[in-house]
Amino acid sequence: MKRPLTCVEICAGAGGQALGLAMAGFVHVALIEYEQSYCNVLKANRPEWNVICADVHDFDGTPYKGVDLLAGGVPCPPFSIAGKQLGKDDERDLFPEAIRLIKEIHPRAVMLENVRGFLDPGFDEYREHIFSSIQQLGYVTHIKLLNASDYGVPQLRPRVVIIGIRKDQCGAFAYPEERSGEAPSVGETLYDLMAQSGWKGAKKWASGANKIAPTLVGGSKKHGGPDLGPTRARTAWAELGVDGRGIANEAPSPDFEGMPRLTSRMMARIQGFPDTWTFGNKKTIACRMIGNAFPPPVAQAVGIKIKECLDYGCVDCQSKVSVS
Numbered sequence: 001m002k003r004p005l006t007c008v009e010i011c012a013g014a015g016g017q018a019l020g021l022a023m024a025g026f027v028h029v030a031l032i033e034y035e036q037s038y039c040n041v042l043k044a045n046r047p048e049w050n051v052i053c054a055d056v057h058d059f060d061g062t063p064y065k066g067v068d069l070l071a072g073g074v075p076c077p078p079f080s081i082a083g084k085q086l087g088k089d090d091e092r093d094l095f096p097e098a099i100r101l102i103k104e105i106h107p108r109a110v111m112l113e114n115v116r117g118f119l120d121p122g123f124d125e126y127r128e129h130i131f132s133s134i135q136q137l138g139y140v141t142h143i144k145l146l147n148a149s150d151y152g153v154p155q156l157r158p159r160v161v162i163i164g165i166r167k168d169q170c171g172a173f174a175y176p177e178e179r180s181g182e183a184p185s186v187g188e189t190l191y192d193l194m195a196q197s198g199w200k201g202a203k204k205w206a207s208g209a210n211k212i213a214p215t216l217v218g219g220s221k222k223h224g225g226p227d228l229g230p231t232r233a234r235t236a237w238a239e240l241g242v243d244g245r246g247i248a249n250e251a252p253s254p255d256f257e258g259m260p261r262l263t264s265r266m267m268a269r270i271q272g273f274p275d276t277w278t279f280g281n282k283k284t285i286a287c288r289m290i291g292n293a294f295p296p297p298v299a300q301a302v303g304i305k306i307k308e309c310l311d312y313g314c315v316d317c318q319s320k321v322s323v324s
Contacts, residue, residue, distance in 0.1 A: 005307060008032075008064050008105060010056050010072035011094065014041050014279060014289035016271065017073055017113065018049070020299025025307050026069055032059050037285050045277055056097045061104035068310055070107040073294050074098055074114060099133045102164070109173075109306050110134065110164035113294055116145060118160045130162075139164035142173055146298060150178035153272045153295045154189045155213035161302055171312025176301035185210045186240050190266050199252040205260065209240040213270050218291025226287045228262070247287055264290060272297040 004027040009018050012031040022028065032052045033039050039053035052059065061070075074094040095112075102110055118127065131141045141164050148157035165173045187206030195202035214236040217229040228237050228244030237244035241259055248261040262270075264279060264286045272295035279286035 005068040005310060007069040007071055008061070008067050010059070010098065010101065011074055012042060013073060014038055014293050015045060016273065016293035016296050017071060017299040019277070020296035021071060021303040023296065023300040024303025026303060029067060030064060032056055037280060038289060041279055041289065056094055061101040064105050067105060068108045069111060069306060070101060070105050071111040072098060074112055095130050099130070102134060102137050108166050108169055108310055110139065111302060111306060112162040114160045116158045116160060119145060134164045138167050140167055144175050146175070148295045148298050149183040149212050150180050151176065151298045151301045152179065152183055153297050154183050154186055155215055155270055157215045157295060159294065159298070163306065165309060169310060171309035173309045174305060176305050183212050186213050186270070189269055193263070193266050193269065194251055194260060196251040198254040199256050200254055201256065205241050209242070211240060213240065216267060216270060216291045218288045226284045247283060249283070267291065271295050
């Protein structure tokens with residue numbers, strides 16, 4: 001019987017990536033998250049997880065040397081078009097810490113995700129520096145932009161996923177196959193939640209909300225109240241019959257008229273979270289957690305491919321390693 005594959009995750013957030021990797025078969029031995037409210041959510045949803053509420057800068061990876069996977073969604077503001085795109089000059093850039101932990105832990109595989117802006121030409125030099133640093137530690141690196149809608153999530157949500165496979169591993173990594181066009185529409189996804197309080201217009205609304213959602217946004221502590229983002233995002237939501245100017249506490253009443261607002265539970269479902277996953281009682285924080293999350297189904301799809309790679313058995317490992 002094979003032992004379960006182990007994982008250390010940094011910048012765990014509200015658990016989207018961790019949940020997906022767990023569904024793929026990884027057992028988390030440590031999850032590191034800086035914000036207490038996020039730590040509370042992780043502990044509430046998965047009491048068995050070893051949640052370490054600390055700054056990644058202060059986390060020592062050496063006790064976890066040899067785990068199978070080091071994963072994390074390092075902060076995106078340094079590369080986000082919504083910010084100043086300072087990259088390596090942004091104090092929130094945690095790629096150097098991720099590289100330090102790869103060196104300390106020396107995992108069999110690495111999985112790091114970030115926003116699409118990470119691929120911008122302005123970051124070419126820094127991106128090459130990150131890849132060469134990981135490669136010098138003994139890893140074959142891969143990078144690809146994945147759209148969540150290609151993995152059953154009802155929103156576009158493009159995210160860069162970086163994979164590193166240690167060169168002494170036998171399997172060759174391949175990203176999960178895209179299933180374009182299979183994601184349900186917003187109406188299909190949320191009909192039962194919209195109709196929860198008996199709203200008479202729910203069926204008509206669902207038939208009109210016949211596309212996938214625009215990318216949910218979460219914002220930061222300073223920016224990002226309980227709404228669906230800036231004007232452009234709200235306009236896209238309005239085309240789906242959703243009022244993006246705020247977040248509702250509950251589903252529309254039976255005689256509600258006009259455009260409904262999403263609840264935080266509806267937002268979570270659009271991110272691919274199960275309805276059992278809770279985000280605390282404070283709406284603003286919950287919306288930020290959900291909007292900043294990595295969709296669990298995408299993490300699961302990638303995690304399965306990493307697991308297949310690590311589970312691969314052979315005699316001559318070096319001849320099986322792919323370079324990309």
